């Protein structure tokens with residue numbers, strides 16, 4: 001189980017310092033794999049780094065009741081002048097493995113990475129894909145309860161990704177995954193639950209499909225409102241104008257009814273329907289803009 005309590009995070013940079021995460025609270029139950037979903041810049045990688053303990057929050061805490069991996073595929077800590085084998089040995093020792101365990105880890109990574117004799121060449125001579133294979137294997141060589149995966153670091157070709165996915169799947173039941181991926185297929189395949197990040201807030205869904213649907217529904221709504229005023233004051237004025245139009249259309253309908261002019265009546269009814277539809281859209285747009293503040 002991982003408990004996230006009153007988590008606040010912002011970066012102090014030249015763009016200002018708006019909250020990326022603002023009073024975020026949720027609990028990830030033991031054994032449940034979770035996909036983090038949200039627009040670009042919503043804070044998915046930030047939240048993942050905080051969960052992995054690689055960054056510190058401004059306020060609040062992440063309580064880990066289980067062994068959490070570093071982001072799978074992250075190769076930042078590797079020493080360029082040391083070979084793949086030496087780097088793996090070093091990490092295994094730092095993790096407190098005994099000599100037999102160190103041997104097992106080295107064998108696992110060598111087989112998993114499939115980079116052949118390059119395993120005994122200095123890491124600085126590796127391509128980024130080769131480095132990623134080693135670091136990927138290293139994360140998977142240890143029995144963590146929770147694996148952290150960010151697609152930004154978990155690079156690799158198709159065949160290699162399929163292999164990593166199969167290995168994750170084989171760990172289902174023993175270990176879970178917290179991941180960021182822009183591929184909804186991968187999220188649906190590997191995760192049960194979903195967390196949707198939106199404007200510094202986090203929404204938990206027991207079913208990953210519901211999290212993806214909520215995200216889609218917001219994206220669709222945004223598209224529909226793209227032509228309407230994007231600020232609250234403008235949206236409110238537009239709604240008032242729509243209400244005035246609707247009122248005028250209703251009055252015209254009343255007049256048409258009194259005159260019993262069938263042609264005018266049909267046109268007035270249509271005008272009321274259209275004005276009513278515009279007013280509804282204007283109301284939804286105002287609510288959307290208010291929620292964005």
Ligand SMILES: Nc1ncnc2c1ncn2[C@@H]1O[C@H](COP(=O)(O)OP(=O)(O)OP(=O)(O)O)[C@@H](O)[C@H]1O
Nearest residue numbers: 011012013020038039040041042043044045046047
């Ligand atoms: N090291 C940093 N320094 C300053 N700002 C940062 C840093 N890392 C992230 N940010 C900012 O924090 C916000 C959230 O970034 P983050 O990478 O967590 O989002 P994301 O949801 O993972 O985005 P994407 O889907 O584009 O990868 C963005 O506005 C980003 O510019």
